[in-house]
Amino acid sequence: QVQLQESGPGLVKPSQTLSLTCTVSGGSISSGAYYWSWIRQHPGEGLEWIAYIYYSGGTYYNPSLESRVTISVDTSENQFSLKLSSVTAADTAVYYCARSSIGARYFDYWGQGTLVTVSS
Amino acid sequence: EIVMTQSPATLSVSPGERVTLSCRASHSVSSSLAWYQQKPGQAPRLLIYGASTRATGIPARFSGSGSGTEFTLTISSLQSEDFALYYCQQYNNWPPLTFGGGTKVEIK
Numbered sequence: 001q002v003q004l005q006e007s008g009p010g011l012v013k014p015s016q017t018l019s020l021t022c023t024v025s026g027g028s029i030s031s032g033a034y035y036w037s038w039i040r041q042h043p044g045e046g047l048e049w050i051a052y053i054y055y056s057g058g059t060y061y062n063p064s065l066e067s068r069v070t071i072s073v074d075t076s077e078n079q080f081s082l083k084l085s086s087v088t089a090a091d092t093a094v095y096y097c098a099r100s101s102i103g104a105r106y107f108d109y110w111g112q113g114t115l116v117t118v119s120s
Numbered sequence: 121e122i123v124m125t126q127s128p129a130t131l132s133v134s135p136g137e138r139v140t141l142s143c144r145a146s147h148s149v150s151s152s153l154a155w156y157q158q159k160p161g162q163a164p165r166l167l168i169y170g171a172s173t174r175a176t177g178i179p180a181r182f183s184g185s186g187s188g189t190e191f192t193l194t195i196s197s198l199q200s201e202d203f204a205l206y207y208c209q210q211y212n213n214w215p216p217l218t219f220g221g222g223t224k225v226e227i228k
Contacts, residue, residue, distance in 0.1 A: 037217075047164065047207055047219040062216040063121075096163055105211040106154035108175065110163035 002027040004097045004111035012091075012118050018084040022097030022111060023077070030055045030075045035100050037107065038071060038082045040093040048093075052100070053080055087118045122146055122213045126206075126220035132228040139195040141223045143208035148188045152212035155184055155193045158205045158222075167206075168193065195225075203227055 008020035022036070029036060037052035051061045051071040059071050070083040084091060094115050098107040123146040133139050143153065151171040156164035166175040168184035171191055181196040195202055208220040 046221045047209075049215075049217040049219070060215045064216070098163075100211075104152065104169065105214060105217055106166060106169045106209060107156075107164070108166050108169075110165075113163050 002099065002109045004099065004109055006095060006097050006111045006114040008114060008116070010115060010117060012087055012116060013120050014088055014118055015086055018082070018087050018091060018095075018116055018118070020082045020095055020097075020114065020116070021079050022081070023079050024099075025078070028075075029073060029078050029080065033102060035102060035105065036073065036080045037098045037100060039096045039098055039107070039110075041096070041113070042090075042093045050082065050084075050095075052105075054102075089118050092116065092118045121216060122149060122210050122218050124208055124210055124218050124220035126208060126223050128223060129221070130224045130226060132226050133198055134228045135198055135200055137198050139198050139202075139225060141193040141206055141225075143186075143191040143193070143220050145189045145191075145210055147213065149210040149212035151187045152210055153184075153186070153191050154209045154211065155182075156207045156209065157202075158207065164207060198225070 003025045005023045012018045035052040038050040053059045053071045053073050068085045073080040094113040096113045097111040099109040100107050125144045127142045153171045155168040158164040172184045183194045205222045207222045
């Protein structure tokens, strides 16, 4: 059973960089069959896809966030990471990591989510 | 960007009732449409993909239909554990992958 677990600071100051890591267990990121995504949910709102990465490093970003987002992968640790720069209060959200297959980009496994609050 | 619109925003229903949720895409997404269920404090759970294929372990009372721009999720007989938020997501035209705004199914 694949499991994903987000980790990182729950509080980030405005203008700083939000950094989160997703650790995958029960399966290998390097299997080549999946894309690995970050998705966020503002409090009381819907879901917003941020970016995804393939094990080889290929990436796709949401154009609305692309200028501030970097997604990376560490196959040796079976992890992938998110960096979001120049954060504001509008970046306060629950951040999820999730898996989708390369054949169809719906999300079949999700992490539990981690709340990141942007505040001074 | 494909905009996904769900209706209604809230649905008040009684246990045992049949429920139909709608999702509309701003442009055709073929059958590349997924449905998720989200309960408070939990991550979304995949219910349906390919517009009509139930994910592993999803009860048969959940069914999906539609193609192109109009989709529906039907719950044939609402159980107490089905009161939740439901989201649709298109994966035909990306980036970005986009979700609908959600429909809340609440107890009447």
